[in-house]
Amino acid sequence: MALRRNAAFVDLKSGKVEIKEIPQQLRESCLGGRGIDMHLLYNLTETGLDTWDPGNILVLGAGVLAGTPAPLAAGAIHIGGRLPLTGMAGSLILGGFFGAELRFAGFDHLVIRGRADGPVYLGVQDGIIEICDAATFWDSDSLGARGVISDTLGEDNAQVLSVGTPGEGPPAPLELRTDAVHGQEASELGLLMKSKNIKAVAVRVTMPIEIEDPDKALRYLGELMALSPLPDAEDQSGRDIIQKIYEDECLQALTDSLGIMRCSADLLSSEMPQWEVYSLLLEAVTGLGYLPSELMRTGERIFNQEQLFNIREGFSWAQMGQIFKGHREIPGFSPLTGSAWELYCQVHGWDRQGRPTPEILERLGLDETPDLFF
Numbered sequence: 496m497a498l499r500r501n502a503a504f505v506d507l508k509s510g511k512v513e514i515k516e517i518p519q520q521l522r523e524s525c526l527g528g529r530g531i532d533m534h535l536l537y538n539l540t541e542t543g544l545d546t547w548d549p550g551n552i553l554v555l556g557a558g559v560l561a562g563t564p565a566p567l568a569a570g571a572i573h574i575g576g577r578l579p580l581t582g583m584a585g586s587l588i589l590g591g592f593f594g595a596e597l598r599f600a601g602f603d604h605l606v607i608r609g610r611a612d613g614p615v616y617l618g619v620q621d622g623i624i625e626i627c628d629a630a631t632f633w634d635s636d637s638l639g640a641r642g643v644i645s646d647t648l649g650e651d652n653a654q655v656l657s658v659g660t661p662g663e664g665p666p667a668p669l670e671l672r673t674d675a676v677h678g679q680e681a682s683e684l685g686l687l688m689k690s691k692n693i694k695a696v697a698v699r700v701t702m703p704i705e706i707e708d709p710d711k712a713l714r715y716l717g718e719l720m721a722l723s724p725l726p727d728a729e730d731q732s733g734r735d736i737i738q739k740i741y742e743d744e745c746l747q748a749l750t751d752s753l754g755i756m757r758c759s760a761d762l763l764s765s766e767m768p769q770w771e772v773y774s775l776l777l778e779a780v781t782g783l784g785y786l787p788s789e790l791m792r793t794g795e796r797i798f799n800q801e802q803l804f805n806i807r808e809g810f811s812w813a814q815m816g817q818i819f820k821g822h823r824e825i826p827g828f829s830p831l832t833g834s835a836w837e838l839y840c841q842v843h844g845w846d847r848q849g850r851p852t853p854e855i856l857e858r859l860g861l862d863e864t865p866d867l868f869f
Contacts, residue, residue, distance in 0.1 A: 498522055498781050499705075500603040502531075502868070503624055505617065507691055508549065508609035512624045517603060521867040523783060524860060527559030527603055528594075529586055529751035530797045532575035535606055536584060537804050538866040546579040549610035553687055555597070555656070555696065556604045558754015562595035562704050563780045564712045570595035571754045572656065572673065577808075578683040580666065584804045585684050588751050589656075591673035596654040599700035611692040616644060620699040629694040634660055637672040644697045657695035658685045711779035715772055734838060741842050745794035752797060753777070796859040799843075799851050803861065806850055 500522075504513045517531070525531045532554040539552050556573045570592030578585040597603070601622035611626065614633040618625040632643040637657040645653045659670035669685030672678030679685070706712055750756070753773065770787035778784050785793070837847055844855035856862040 498783070500598075501601060501622075502535075502604035502606060503602050504606045504608070505624060505626070506609045507607065507611040507615065507626065507693070510626055514602075514622075515868060518867045522559070522781075524793070525797065526749075526752040526777075526783075526793060528556045528561070528571075528573040528754050529575065529588070529748060530793070530800075531604055531752070532556040532573055533584065533586070533797055533800045533804070535604070535868070536575055536577065537800055537807075538868070539606065539608075540577055540804075542807055543809075544577075546577055546582050547690060549691065550608060551577050551579070551687065553607040553684070553691060553693075554604065555607075557594040557598045557602075558750075558752060559603075560777070560780055561603075561754035562598045563706055564709070570654075571756050572597065573751055573754075574656075574671065574682075574684050576684055576687045579687050579690060580668070580683050582808055583810060584801045585682075585687070586751070586801065587671070587679060587682055587684050588756065589671065589673050589677050589679065590756050591654070591677040593654045593656050593673040593698065594754055596698040596700050598704055599702050600698050601702050605696070607691065607693065609691065614692055614694055616640075616693065616695040616697060618648070618697050618699075621702055633694055635694075636660055637670050637678065638675060640695050641672070641674070644695055648697065648699060650699050654698045655695050656697075658688045658693070661686075661689065706780050707782040708779045712776060715776040715779055733835070734842070737835075737839050737842050740839075742791075744798050745791050747794070748797040749773070749790055749794035752793070792859065796861060799855065799859055799861055802845070802849065802851060811848075 498519065500517050501514050502517055504515065506512075521531060521534065525534050535554050536552065541550060544550055554575045556575070558571055558573065561571060571588050571590055572594035574587045574589065576585050577583070597605070597619065600619045602619065605617070607617075614629040615626050616629040618627050629640075632640050635643060637659045640657040641655040644655050645651055654673065656671065656673050659672070661667065661669060666686055668681035668683050669689055670678060670680050671682045671685040671688070770790050774785050774787050774790055777790075840847060840849055843851075845851050851861070853862065
């Protein structure tokens with residue numbers, strides 16, 4: 496079956512690896528990638544746990560469309576965890592082919608817990624995960640580590656997610672890289688990975704993946720590549736722009752869960768038809784049927800799950816208000832003024848403290864968050 500896929504739970508301290516099939520209900524509500532990663536982060540992280548505690552998990556997730564005929568979804572990988580410096584939910588998606596290779600190796604998600612006694616890397620191949628020694632290249636940069644692992648495995652095309660080397664002074668974000676092109680120069684998730692004594696995760700593959708209807712998938716791919724331009728932002732009110740930010744957040748949460756790079760989402764408007772084509776493509780690849788409005792609600796559910804995590808960990812509205820950073824200037828508002836934040840919360844269906852209202856939680860199915868893996 497196209498949706499019969501697995502997640503691996505790796506305990507670095509004990510060396511135990513447990514493999515579980517991803518429940519259908521979880522796949523339907525969270526899809527994959529960022530969606531399932533955030534579900535796992537919320538359910539597997541003890542409330543108030545110190546961010547440097549070995550129990551703080553690191554999650555890697557391939558999008559539900561990774562490795563299939565979908566635009567820029569050939570290999571994106573999502574990385575999530577509680578950020579060690581800020582304590583908030585961390586979410587990062589990197590391009591390249593790592594996500595597709597992980598799926599070809601038999602896994603959609605890796606959940607990494609604990610701290611290894613010494614430097615290690617994870618070797619993943621054909622449904623098997625091994626914890627391997629990384630002492631000889633622990634001090635290499637991320638590209639150097641990739642080269643050593645490829646040479647060791649005798650696989651020039653091995654896909655390697657690797658972390659850089661910390662500098663002197665207090666802990667700081669570290670580089671995360673999947674290859675010579677795709678990476679994040681400074682990421683708290685890189686710091687989290689290094690704190691677990693993991694230098695890299697390497698994937699070698701030979702296993703096929705199943706697509707529900709390959710002919711349909713290829714046809715819908717052609718439709719999706721007919722991109723529509725972003726709407727002109729001029730002469731829009733503050734509410735219009737905040738509404739657009741909200742729609743973009745839903746779209747980005749969705750594409751991160753499908754396995755499509757954000758740059759492709761940025762080329763599309765937040766109007767139809769891309770929601771419709773995503774719906775058709777998802778059905779052709781996985782057999783899951785969603786109306787476009789249901790897909791938007793799925794993105795909204797994922798975004799709100801992250802908000803619930805941050806609220807549970809005690810963040811104030813002022814701290815969470817930093818999400819405005821990086822957005823375009825909103826006419827009549829400065830990023831962290833009360834009026835802008837209040838309007839932002841209103842559009843999202845949150846109260847003035849940034850908490851999703853009971854009505855929103857019920858509509859999104861988050862009033863009760865089941866732990867579907869345990």
